[in-house]
Amino acid sequence: MSEERLLEKITEGDRKSFTTLYDQFQLQVFRTAFGYFHNNTDAEEIVQDVFLEVHRSASKFNNKSSLNTWLYRITVNKCLDKLRYKRSAKRFFFLSAIFFEDDVSLKETIPDNSDHGIDADNKESGLIINKAMNKLPESQRTAFVLTQIEDLSGKEASEIMRTTEKAVESLIQRAKANLRKELGKLYDNRRN
Amino acid sequence: MKNEKEVWIENMMAKASTRGSNRETKHEVLDKILKSLDQPEPGSSLITYNHFRLIGAAALLILALNLGIIGSAIIQKSDSMGARATYGLENFNLNLY
Numbered sequence: 001m002s003e004e005r006l007l008e009k010i011t012e013g014d015r016k017s018f019t020t021l022y023d024q025f026q027l028q029v030f031r032t033a034f035g036y037f038h039n040n041t042d043a044e045e046i047v048q049d050v051f052l053e054v055h056r057s058a059s060k061f062n063n064k065s066s067l068n069t070w071l072y073r074i075t076v077n078k079c080l081d082k083l084r085y086k087r088s089a090k091r092f093f094f095l096s097a098i099f100f101e102d103d104v105s106l107k108e109t110i111p112d113n114s115d116h117g118i119d120a121d122n123k124e125s126g127l128i129i130n131k132a133m134n135k136l137p138e139s140q141r142t143a144f145v146l147t148q149i150e151d152l153s154g155k156e157a158s159e160i161m162r163t164t165e166k167a168v169e170s171l172i173q174r175a176k177a178n179l180r181k182e183l184g185k186l187y188d189n190r191r192n
Numbered sequence: 193m194k195n196e197k198e199v200w201i202e203n204m205m206a207k208a209s210t211r212g213s214n215r216e217t218k219h220e221v222l223d224k225i226l227k228s229l230d231q232p233e234p235g236s237s238l239i240t241y242n243h244f245r246l247i248g249a250a251a252l253l254i255l256a257l258n259l260g261i262i263g264s265a266i267i268q269k270s271d272s273m274g275a276r277a278t279y280g281l282e283n284f285n286l287n288l289y
Contacts, residue, residue, distance in 0.1 A: 052228055
């Protein structure tokens with residue numbers, strides 16, 4: 001079945017087509033999201049958000065880009081939205097912590113960062129990498145995830161990010177340099 | 193010869209570049225999606241990024257209004273002081289009793 005037809009059927013409400021699409025792309029979406037968050041809980045939430053968005057927007061898909069590129073774009077946008085939300089929430093909780101001793105109702109809106117079924121060493125590495133990657137600007141982080149984790153070519157990444165290949169190359173170089181710098185700082189902090 | 197710090201950084205860089213997980217997402221994830229599709233879209237109970245922006249904008253607006261009120265009160269006060277000074281009324285005692 002062609003991509004267009006598959007999405008048409010999803011728009012018509014065909015659950016079987018939706019499940020087919022899910023089975024085909026869930027791993028790709030999960031991996032990309034994992035590249036952003038380095039924990040399973042957040043990655044699974046992104047999978048959920050992405051496929052709900054796909055269901056809502058299936059009728060809007062045009063054949064200007066491939067289904068793959070379209071799905072990557074939705075995934076990247078959802079990941080960036082979640083990152084922004086987390087940053088804002090962090091600031092908000094910092095302020096609320098000053099005024100209120102323990103605001104449980106607000107804390108419940110932040111997802112648990114713990115990962116079940118992942119060993120302690122990987123969990124610690126994940127937290128360190130996440131900390132270092134949080135310092136990267138969004139565009140550098142996206143270029144890094146798409147090319148280094150998803151193994152996409154510069155051309156594919158540039159189509160998803162709607163920029164040039166050269167710009168993507170430059171973003172990757174800067175992302176790597178910044179990541180090294182941040183990891184160096186984290187290493188020093190651990191030592192002191 | 194790389195020192196311990198460089199080796200650690202290289203190790204972390206390699207981990208950051210690896211596909212973190214090749215496992216399938218849990219079946220519950222698809223179940224949750226399908227359940228959500230069956231339900232009418234509820235308003236999200238989460239505080240979204242836009243809510244934060246809205247709260248921030250409202251706070252700035254309130255602050256600007258307060259500053260405006262305080263500012264205009266100061267101007268009014270200084271105007272009346274100026275007028276009293278002009279007519280030589282600053283020491284004029286209105287207490288006739």
